[in-house]
Amino acid sequence: MIQTPYYLIDQSALLKNLQVIDYVRKNSGAKLLLALKCFATWSVFDFMKPYMDGTTSSSLYEVKLGYQKFGGETHAYSVAFADHEIDEVLANSDKIIFNSISQLERFEAKAGNKPKGLRLNPGISSSSFDLADPARQFSRLGEGNPERILAIIDRLDGVMIHNNCENADFARFDDLLTQVEARYGAILHRLKWVSLGGGISFTKPGYELDKFCERLRQFAQTYGVQVYLEPGEATVRYTTTLEVSVLDTAFNGKHLAIVDSSTEAHMLDLLIYRETAPIGNETGEHRYQICGKTCLAGDIFGEGNFDVPLQVGDRLSIGDAGGYTMVKKNWFNGVNMPAIAIKEPDGSIRAVREFGYDDYVSSLS
Numbered sequence: 291m292i293q294t295p296y297y298l299i300d301q302s303a304l305l306k307n308l309q310v311i312d313y314v315r316k317n318s319g320a321k322l323l324l325a326l327k328c329f330a331t332w333s334v335f336d337f338m339k340p341y342m343d344g345t346t347s348s349s350l351y352e353v354k355l356g357y358q359k360f361g362g363e364t365h366a367y368s369v370a371f372a373d374h375e376i377d378e379v380l381a382n383s384d385k386i387i388f389n390s391i392s393q394l395e396r397f398e399a400k401a402g403n404k405p406k407g408l409r410l411n412p413g414i415s416s417s418s419f420d421l422a423d424p425a426r427q428f429s430r431l432g433e434g435n436p437e438r439i440l441a442i443i444d445r446l447d448g449v450m451i452h453n454n455c456e457n458a459d460f461a462r463f464d465d466l467l468t469q470v471e472a473r474y475g476a477i478l479h480r481l482k483w484v485s486l487g488g489g490i491s492f493t494k495p496g497y498e499l500d501k502f503c504e505r506l507r508q509f510a511q512t513y514g515v516q517v518y519l520e521p522g523e524a525t526v527r528y529t530t531t532l533e534v535s536v537l538d539t540a541f542n543g544k545h546l547a548i549v550d551s552s553t554e555a556h557m558l559d560l561l562i563y564r565e566t567a568p569i570g571n572e573t574g575e576h577r578y579q580i581c582g583k584t585c586l587a588g589d590i591f592g593e594g595n596f597d598v599p600l601q602v603g604d605r606l607s608i609g610d611a612g613g614y615t616m617v618k619k620n621w622f623n624g625v626n627m628p629a630i631a632i633k634e635p636d637g638s639i640r641a642v643r644e645f646g647y648d649d650y651v652s653s654l655s
């Protein structure tokens with residue numbers, strides 16, 4: 291048995307999302323790129339490749355990883371490229387997308403004939419979180435002024451617009467896109483491609499998939515562009531668990547179970563977005579708060595119901611641990627990093643990466 295804690299990627303669950311992704315690309319004509327900022331566990335890239343067109347990135351290291359380990363089309367984007375990175379970024383990408391006109395002007399000569407894009411910030415978005423709202427006040431994420439973009443349009447092949455965050459409502463997506471078309475139509479008509487970013491929860495059960503595909507197809511036809519999507523969370527939602535063991539139990543008005551992991555170190559988004567993870571089952575009579583083992587008072591994964599009282603040594607699964615977890619894990623409190631394991635479609639489980647004290651030491655000096 292693999293020592294806890296470990297992230298467990300269930301390939302059968304991943305396949306369900308990948309099949310939806312494949313459906314969207316076949317029925318919309320869009321190309322779908324994995325957003326590596328969300329999920330970059332390259333051991334499953336071979337499994338994913340047949341269903342996706344490539345990767346998109348937010349840094350030199352992500353673009354290199356995508357180019358070397360995933361292949362297909364590799365989009366390079368960064369909020370700001372550095373002078374010392376740009377040659378390697380260009381050598382490891384098929385397109386480069388700049389966040390600002392000043393970055394375009396700084397690097398376009400070096401980029402030569404490489405297709406170039408600009409991030410467009412339409413100033414409208416769908417996000418329940420100010421922290422993750424690309425159109426928040428004073429946002430640095432992209433250029434919004436249509437006149438400024440039209441002035442350099444001949445130097446662009448495409449634009450990237452990422453203005454959705456966990457948007458599961460097709461009507462809202464449609465409405466935002468319509469507003470983008472109204473304001474930026476003259477720009478869109480001059481481009482070869484448009485990436486509509488990530489943050490669209492189209493793999494969630496019940497999403498209006500056929501309307502979504504039709505809307506993408508219609509958009510592509512209207513402007514004569516190749517549409518791209520950059521799903522991160524939609525690719526890996528509900529595919530992965532964080533497997534943990536109970537180290538101690540207590541009662542302080544609530545039943546508590548302390549486990550051998552930590553939100554801050556292993557599922558950081560729970561803290562920064564003040565969310566809780568799916569835990570336990572719906573019918574169990576024994577309710578517990580599942581807590582991490584760091585010194586942070588609020589290191590709490592959430593609450594869940596269990597069929598029997600929890601005991602030291604029990605193994606628990608913390609749900610939905612695929613997106614923005616493995617890419618964000620850290621060594622806070624010196625808690626060992628979760629190993630990474632893959633559950634094959636035949637049910638067998640293999641560990642593909644384990645961490646230990648030497649990794650902790652080598653992350654510092």
Ligand SMILES: Cc1ncc(COP(=O)(O)O)c(C=O)c1O
Nearest residue numbers: 325328452488489520521522523
């Ligand atoms: C430009 C861009 N593309 C794609 C994504 C992926 O978003 P999600 O994981 O919500 O699909 C993000 C998230 O930050 C992004 O900024």
Ligand SMILES: NCCCCNCC[C@H](N)C(=O)O
Nearest residue numbers: 419422455456489559563565
């Ligand atoms: N579950 C809480 C919100 C998560 C936000 N996901 C990532 C945000 C995204 N990368 C973005 O910044 O647009």
